[in-house]
Amino acid sequence: MKRAAVIFFAVIMISMASCGGAPRTEAEPDFPMRGEVPVSEKTVRFLGRYYESEGVYYTNLSCSGFEVRFEGTELKAEFISEPTDADHNTYIHVFVDDDYSALEKTEADGTQDGLANDSRILLEAGRSTVTLASGLEEGVHKITVQKANQSSLNKLGTVKLFPGDGAVLEPPTAKEKSILVIGDSISCGSNNLGEDLAVSYSASEDGLFTMAAYAARHFGADLEVFAKNGLYTSLINTAYDENMLRYADPFNEILAPWDTERPGRQRDLVLINLGINDTNVINSSGGAYSYEQFREDYIRLIQEVRALYPDSYILCTDVSASAAQEQKAVEEYVAQTGDENISFWLRGTVYSRHPLISTHRSEGERLIRELENLGVL
Template sequence: MGNFIKKQMLHDGESGISYIGRFDFSDPDGIVFGWSCSTIVAMFDGTEVSAKFQSFGPNYFTVILDDKIIMNSLDVSKDGVFVLAVNLIKGIHEIKMIKRNEFNVGYVKFLGFDFGDGELLSAPKRLERRIEIIGDSITCGYGNEGQNESVDYAPSLDNGYLSYGAIAGRSLGAETIIIGCSGFGIMQSYVGDISQTVPSRYSMIVPEKDVRWDFTKWIPQVVVINLGTNDFSFGHIPDVDKFNKAYIRFIEEIHSYYKNSKVICTVGPLMDGEALIVIKKCINNVILQHFYDKELDFVSFLEFEPQNKEQNGCGVGGHPSIKTHKIMAEKLQSKIRKMMNW
């Protein structure tokens, strides 16, 4: 081990490594990324593989070898070389690493793979179907590996790989990226901070570094928005006029980057009562209608049913359990399959 070849640091597709998500290639020493479910994939011919990381905060990965999870939660929080697999059957293998946690918990610098006496092969073929999931803690899989709402939060309990969007994407055979952050909303955070919104971070590769993304690099056919839970936090009804205008501006921004993409505005599964009634009216009667009035039909609505804690359990702080994420994924993939004829 120890042969971390510099050529592996080149841009996506030039190095034999595929980078699915938003990655910053400007640092010659390594590739920086932060969003949940950012994925690194490589094909190699050999019997072993390790990876080298520099970590900025707690960071965890799901590691998959030849379509089988071999490490559910690899902790790379301490900088160094991490042995992923040894004593493999000699031949061609695929290694995949998926970042489980959010950028506000930590971001990472990838410093390369080492295949021992083996060699890196051509990058795996990319999927043609692409889905972008935009949201908050629900979308990022916050605390979904916690056993109940009373469990103390720890970043190791976040699993973006088992979030509803990621599950749906895999079922649909689509590359799926997540752009989201716990506590963030459309116009404010759950405590009313207007600086902590997803639209304010949406154009960034690594939000903590304020590095801007080139939207021409990866264009999804479907964009899913699940925001508003934090704007309506604790059942509080915000200024709905401001909410509607902020939501419309965000959809218009997305549409400016992805002219031919479908946008699904979703609600749930943590909202209830008057807040749920009001946000559904906002989306259906004002926000979507704004586009329909202009004869634009790229937007639609989907509601996730409120979670059933008694039947399906819940994660940290009452967030959806993995079982609930799977239920949400089934509903989302059904809508996308029908809408896109996938």
């Protein structure tokens, strides 16, 4: 009977493991890896927030993606693109050996025909294998893949890497500095390439041409973007049981916990770029939601950011009618806590529409000067 009980217990444990009842253990990769290389936390370095679902790693938020090192002359990757509909296809950028010069050539004047030198790659819905680089000089290279769109438009999974006759090497190390942006459509780059380009709505948006992205490239910093169209302060605080900042991708209701205490997830700078949608919520509430309530919600957001990122410098910024309340919120928070690792920066830009890349670039230059004056990064 004892032997039968042991066998029965073993069968139960095997069954639990196959159904996800036991934690998955991932074998240590044996570098260099040749042939088909599964994408995982051990074969690439993820940029921004990510999560795993059925063996596929998703990087949905704007500017998220991954970096990989390989030796050889070419690299391909298998992706899964999941647009919300045919008007929201997924776009990515690919950079070789930290060469971002292609971004400097892109121009957009706001018209449907005014986009020039667009270096993005369009991913069709479903699975596709994409050549990330080819014809390179034989040797060791780094490939960086970053998503141009926000997660509310499309999701992006990466399945495998194909290094051709070469091999995938150990992932790159993190950059010395890092930035987290908490924002709305402005931080996603909505319509910064033009108003609803003829190809699709998502074609008009590129998160790599935003104020924070320009600053991140200037300082050589990693960039994590937590932003979506229409995001406002009280929604972050109350949409779920916990603050939205605690989840991997709450905009797609992916409530996998995002543990900021894991290595590599703390940030040197947290940039809070909210307020425009808060102003709209206040003005359309018929008095049900006031600027005073907004100020209290903004303080709650700061408190949550500080709890998750205890050593980060927090820079709050805005251009909207809510800016004065945000500045008061920062002042009240500092008075309550004595926290001196935070400030408010009023941008002088006036928007008549979602800003084009030229405006993002000029705001990026001003942000760089502000951070240099603060001694941050």
